[in-house]
Amino acid sequence: MKIIHLSDIHIHSSSILGHNPIERFSLALDHIKNNHLDSDMLIITGDITHQGDLASYKKFDEIFTKANLPDHLNPKLLIGNHDDRKIFKNYFTKIPNDKNGFVQYDIEIDDMRFLFLDTIQENSHAGHYCEKRLLWLKNKLDESLKKNQNVFMFMHHNPFPLVKLKSDLIGLVDRDQFKSIIDNYKIVIKHIFFGHQHITVSGTFLGIPFSSPRSISHPLVPNFSNEYRLGYANTDPSYNIVLLNNDSVIIHSEDFLKTDISWFETTEPGSL
Numbered sequence: 001m002k003i004i005h006l007s008d009i010h011i012h013s014s015s016i017l018g019h020n021p022i023e024r025f026s027l028a029l030d031h032i033k034n035n036h037l038d039s040d041m042l043i044i045t046g047d048i049t050h051q052g053d054l055a056s057y058k059k060f061d062e063i064f065t066k067a068n069l070p071d072h073l074n075p076k077l078l079i080g081n082h083d084d085r086k087i088f089k090n091y092f093t094k095i096p097n098d099k100n101g102f103v104q105y106d107i108e109i110d111d112m113r114f115l116f117l118d119t120i121q122e123n124s125h126a127g128h129y130c131e132k133r134l135l136w137l138k139n140k141l142d143e144s145l146k147k148n149q150n151v152f153m154f155m156h157h158n159p160f161p162l163v164k165l166k167s168d169l170i171g172l173v174d175r176d177q178f179k180s181i182i183d184n185y186k187i188v189i190k191h192i193f194f195g196h197q198h199i200t201v202s203g204t205f206l207g208i209p210f211s212s213p214r215s216i217s218h219p220l221v222p223n224f225s226n227e228y229r230l231g232y233a234n235t236d237p238s239y240n241i242v243l244l245n246n247d248s249v250i251i252h253s254e255d256f257l258k259t260d261i262s263w264f265e266t267t268e269p270g271s272l
């Protein structure tokens, strides 16, 4: 199975940190169209818009429709701290919600379950995951445990500090509660995918592998001090390509603005 993981589009009518998010989203979709039409799923982990306004969601839709991707690549959408849950739900009426109205849902394919989480709270850039959402997650993970499924979890916020606790000002506030649930199900959770910080990062959490692509709009760069964690630079945006195999999960980073590509004529190892 091949999945496109794209994050932090930040649709906005003007440029952000010197970049045009609308133009970059169009370029990312063009790149997908030219290179990854054999993918099975397209997942966008939040911050679809910059200010959560209706006009930006419509713009997102307009650009996506214009790209004319095949139906099976209609995106699985998550919301981020720059989105507005109410406006999102009113506009994207086909995206499921849980019984409490959070934009959380799941998809089962063969022996796999894909979980899409809602980690936002109004008027906060940090992530939140309340008791109701935790219960939803716990129930889904219980079901997967019983069915012996492999779980792939998608969320907007990083559920643990990516550098130091002191500087994790906009990560998941309820990180301890989240961790205690995840810890009980790490046997079934095969990967955690998130966005939010706009940096390329990967590793393991409680033994569970995780990955995050840069924003496709305005990528950031990490700083490893307590005081200032992120900055911006002249660096490429990216999205990730996820290859799910029987015995491996492989993540490739696609710098979709790359130019002047020269492909080797042979793949023989000696040629490198």
Ligand SMILES: [Fe+2]
Binding pocket: 008, 010, 047, 080, 082, 196, 197, 198, 215
């Ligand atoms: Fe973002």
Ligand SMILES: [Fe+2]
Binding pocket: 047, 080, 081, 082, 156, 195, 196, 197
């Ligand atoms: Fe975010």
